[in-house]
Amino acid sequence: DNVLYKAIDIKKYYLASKRGTLETLARKPPIFVKALDGINVDIKKGEVLGVVGESGSGKTTLGRILATLEKPTSGRLIFMGTEVNDKNTIQVRKHIHMVFQNPMTSVNPRMKVKDIVKEAMKDKSEEKVKELLAEIGLDYNYVKDKYPRELSGGQLQRVAIARALAKEPEFLILDEPTSALDASVQAQILNLLVDLQRDRKLTYLFITHNISVARFISDRVIIMYAGKVVEEGSAKEVISEPLHPYTQSLLNSVPELGKKELKPPSGEVPSLINPPNGCRFHPRCPFVMQTCKEREPPLVEVNGRKVACWLYETNWKKATS
Numbered sequence: 322d323n324v325l326y327k328a329i330d331i332k333k334y335y336l337a338s339k340r341g342t343l344e345t346l347a348r349k350p351p352i353f354v355k356a357l358d359g360i361n362v363d364i365k366k367g368e369v370l371g372v373v374g375e376s377g378s379g380k381t382t383l384g385r386i387l388a389t390l391e392k393p394t395s396g397r398l399i400f401m402g403t404e405v406n407d408k409n410t411i412q413v414r415k416h417i418h419m420v421f422q423n424p425m426t427s428v429n430p431r432m433k434v435k436d437i438v439k440e441a442m443k444d445k446s447e448e449k450v451k452e453l454l455a456e457i458g459l460d461y462n463y464v465k466d467k468y469p470r471e472l473s474g475g476q477l478q479r480v481a482i483a484r485a486l487a488k489e490p491e492f493l494i495l496d497e498p499t500s501a502l503d504a505s506v507q508a509q510i511l512n513l514l515v516d517l518q519r520d521r522k523l524t525y526l527f528i529t530h531n532i533s534v535a536r537f538i539s540d541r542v543i544i545m546y547a548g549k550v551v552e553e554g555s556a557k558e559v560i561s562e563p564l565h566p567y568t569q570s571l572l573n574s575v576p577e578l579g580k581k582e583l584k585p586p587s588g589e590v591p592s593l594i595n596p597p598n599g600c601r602f603h604p605r606c607p608f609v610m611q612t613c614k615e616r617e618p619p620l621v622e623v624n625g626r627k628v629a630c631w632l633y634e635t636n637w638k639k640a641t642s
């Protein structure tokens with residue numbers, strides 16, 4: 322069917338560093354940070370799937386796992402119908418590229434722009450480099466002999482995007498690619514990404530903590546909280562009429578496009594070492610009920626989208642009976 326990438330029951334547990342003397346450490350059992358705790362995602366060919374959450378929600382870990390930069394602790398990844406395993410990771414990686422928040426970390430500071438781009442290209446002719454730079458809005462003659470430090474943040478992010486496109490991937494994972502930029506530059510880069518996605522028929526996973534940015538760029542969104550997906554559906558529906566109390570709280574504090582920080586709901590982001598029992602959002606939820614503290618709500622379909630919240634249990638039962 323139309324699914325490009327399928328992630329099934331992905332878990333990622335990291336070993337947390339322990340503190341203590343050698344003697345006490347030896348007696349302590351290992352402590353795990355549960356960065357992702359059972360994530361299922363279908364990414365359809367040609368769509369922009371937004372992944373929204375605060376820091377600590379697991380969204381970057383999910384991106385890195387889908388980019389095959391990290392291995393999940395358990396779960397399955399199926400890319401273009403093929404199960405990703407140790408033997409074919411390099412093959413799979415040819416179709417996927419990740420763009421990071423800080424472009425400085427993804428380019429070699431000692432290389433000239435033209436060489437940074439050329440190095441990644443299949444066809445390394447000057448003409449092709451020129452064409453690609455024009456497509457991402459940079460003048461070849463202006464940037465070719467410049468070093469990364471001589472470019473603005475926006476120009477450098479364009480170079481990082483050119484590098485990502487040079488490999489002609491099917492799927493781009495964009496991890497907060499505009500969060501470090503000024504508002505006006507942020508809008509330019511978002512517009513560029515929209516044009517590239519349409520013209521090159523790309524599929525995007527767009528990771529952001531900014532729900533306005535997610536609304537602008539995404540066809541569908543998943544909302545993540547403490548290593549779990551709490552809501553999933555069309556960007557328009559989820560953002561205009563959120564069902565999950567966490568999504569509602571994100572929208573109550575929505576900043577204008579360009580303003581950097583989203584004001585998260587009051588209360589602490591939960592520990593991923595000992596996440597709260599039941600619904601992980603319950604210590605911060607204005608609608609918390611007794612059952613929320615005891616039982617974890619499954620992600621179930623409600624009105625054409627998915628939501629993990631006991632408030633919708635009756636709708637769920639109706640839908641499945």
Ligand code: SF4
Nearest residue numbers: 600603606613630631
């Ligand atoms: Fe709030 Fe309960 Fe729904 Fe969790 S399950 S979001 S605590 S109402």
